[in-house]
Amino acid sequence: xxxxxxxxxxxxxxxxxxxxxxGPGRGQWSGTRxxxxxxxxxxxxxxLHALRRxxxxxxxxxxxxxxxxxxxxxxELFWNREYGPGGSFEFWSLERPKLEIERLCSxxxxxxxxxxxxxxxxxxxxxxxxxxxxxxxxxxxERDAVVVGGVDFAWAAIKAARKEYSGTAGxxxxxxxxxxxxxxxxxxxxxxxxxxxQNVYRSGCLEDYLRALKRISTPGRTLLHLNLMSREGIESRxxxxxxxxxxxxxxxxxxxxxxALSGWQICNCREGHYDLNPEAVGFKGEAFxxxxxxxxxxxxxxITALRS
Numbered sequence: 001x002x003x004x005x006x007x008x009x010x011x012x013x014x015x016x017x018x019x020x021x022x023g024p025g026r027g028q029w030s031g032t033r034x035x036x037x038x039x040x041x042x043x044x045x046x047x048l049h050a051l052r053r054x055x056x057x058x059x060x061x062x063x064x065x066x067x068x069x070x071x072x073x074x075x076e077l078f079w080n081r082e083y084g085p086g087g088s089f090e091f092w093s094l095e096r097p098k099l100e101i102e103r104l105c106s107x108x109x110x111x112x113x114x115x116x117x118x119x120x121x122x123x124x125x126x127x128x129x130x131x132x133x134x135x136x137x138x139x140x141x142e143r144d145a146v147v148v149g150g151v152d153f154a155w156a157a158i159k160a161a162r163k164e165y166s167g168t169a170g171x172x173x174x175x176x177x178x179x180x181x182x183x184x185x186x187x188x189x190x191x192x193x194x195x196x197x198q199n200v201y202r203s204g205c206l207e208d209y210l211r212a213l214k215r216i217s218t219p220g221r222t223l224l225h226l227n228l229m230s231r232e233g234i235e236s237r238x239x240x241x242x243x244x245x246x247x248x249x250x251x252x253x254x255x256x257x258x259x260a261l262s263g264w265q266i267c268n269c270r271e272g273h274y275d276l277n278p279e280a281v282g283f284k285g286e287a288f289x290x291x292x293x294x295x296x297x298x299x300x301x302x303i304t305a306l307r308s
Contacts, residue, residue, distance in 0.1 A: 044112060050186045051113040051145035055170045059117065059149040059184045064175040066155045075203060076153045076177075083122075083156035090280035092195075093122055097129040098275045099295055100227045100302055101192070105133035113138060113145030116190035117216070119178045121150025124161025126194065128168050135170075146170045147186070153177050179208040187218040192225045197257070198250040206260060214263060214307070222307040224264060228252050229274050233299025239287035240298065243278070254301050264305035272302030 044051070065072065072080075083089045097105070108114075114134040121127050127150035135143040147170045152158055158175040165171050174181075178196050191213065200209040213224065231251035234240045244251075258266060275297040278288045288296040 048113050048142060048145040051115060051147060054115060054147040054184075054186045055144055057185070058172040059115065059147055059186065059188075060172075060174055060176070060182055061185070062174060062176050062180075062182055064155070064158070065153060065177065066175055072153075075199070079152075079154040080156050083154045083160070087156075088281050089122070089157070091277050093125070094275050094277050094295055095125070096295065097126050098194070098227070099273045099293060099297070100225075100300070101126045101129060104192075104225060105130055108133050108137040111137040111142075111146075113142055114190065115147050115184070115186050115188050116192065117149045117151060117184070117188055118192045118194055119151050120194035120196040120199075121152050121161065121173065122154070122157050122194070124150050124157075124165050124171070124173055126150075126192070127161070127171050127173070128165045130192075131168060131170050144169070147172070149174060149184075151176050151178055151181065179205060179212045181212055181216050184216055188216060188222045190223050190225065191217060194227070197226055197260075198228045198252050201252060201256065201260075202250045210260060217307040219307050223267075224261075224303075224305045224307065226257065226303045226305070227272055227274060227300050228257060228303075230254070230271065230299040230301045233271060233301075237287065237299070239285070243283055243285050243287060247281075247283075249298075252301065257301055257303060261303075261305055263308060265308045266303065266305050268302075268304040270302050272300040273297050274300035 065076070081087055082092075111134055114137075116130060116134070118127050118130065127148050131146055131148040134146045134148070138146060150158075150161060150171070150173045152161075152173075153176065155175050158173050161173045165173075179200070196209065197206075200206045217224070229249055229251045231253045234244055234251055254269065258269070273290075273293050273295075275295045276288060278285060278296055288298065
């Protein structure tokens with residue numbers, strides 16, 4: 001058995017000492033964490049003025065694709081149908097924040113404002129949850145300096161998110177192609193990828209997406225959080241095989257993700273949990289349920305990287 005320790009980022013603004021053991025069994029890393037270590041808060045050269053303005057006006061200046069006159073791709077039309085009547089959006093939406101988003105939010109501490117974007121925000125629940133957690137982690141006088149944007153190219157999902165969270169301070173929803181996003185109005189502290197990476201990897205648009213990630217991020221500042229379906233995790237668990245043949249999910253190997261992240265410093269890479277709701281599409285398999293998690297799903301690669 002191999003044992004090692006390292007200091008690693010686990011979320012926004014904090015780090016932990018992790019002890020890892022690699023040994024017999026499924027061949028997975030397992031480990032324990034010490035208490036979080038506080039790291040310096042991000043500097044705000046202009047104070048909080050720009051963040052407070054973004055809290056009122058939003059992060060991006062872009063028109064909704066549905067109203068821009070642009071031709072929508074087949075993939076956009078597919079996801080729009082998925083979030084419409086009769087669609088299978090409930091497979092992806094559990095009516096609660098995703099487990100890895102909850103974990104990340106629980107690590108937020110001593111913030112001096114926050115600028116963040118969730119790419120592939122769906123119905124917007126994770127956006128509202130992150131904004132609430134960030135406000136709670138800020139001093140009272142700085143809670144108006146939190147802004148979180150949600151981006152999705154499913155028009156039906158964005159409309160539903162706006163309707164549900166229109167009164168949530170600092171939350172904005174954009175009907176946009178993530179590959180075409182302009183530079184944000186303020187430097188982003190946190191970028192969360194919610195399924196887009198794995199979908200553009202499959203569709204052949206990964207390079208466009210990686211260029212967009214660099215365009216909207218700031219070197220030495222922006223932290224990227226990815227939670228992507230793990231091919232190794234599925235292959236190591238025979239109980240998933242039958243369901244995976246039918247679902248045809250965009251699974252990725254660890255090296256496929258890490259090899260693509262040139263220009264990013266990998267801070268943490270571990271096996272995580274990707275929430276799915278199998279009953280919504282007629283699956284009853286026990287493989288999706290684990291006694292160690294609070295929601296159904298499949299293994300993922302949970303990766304945190306700092307823009308270098």
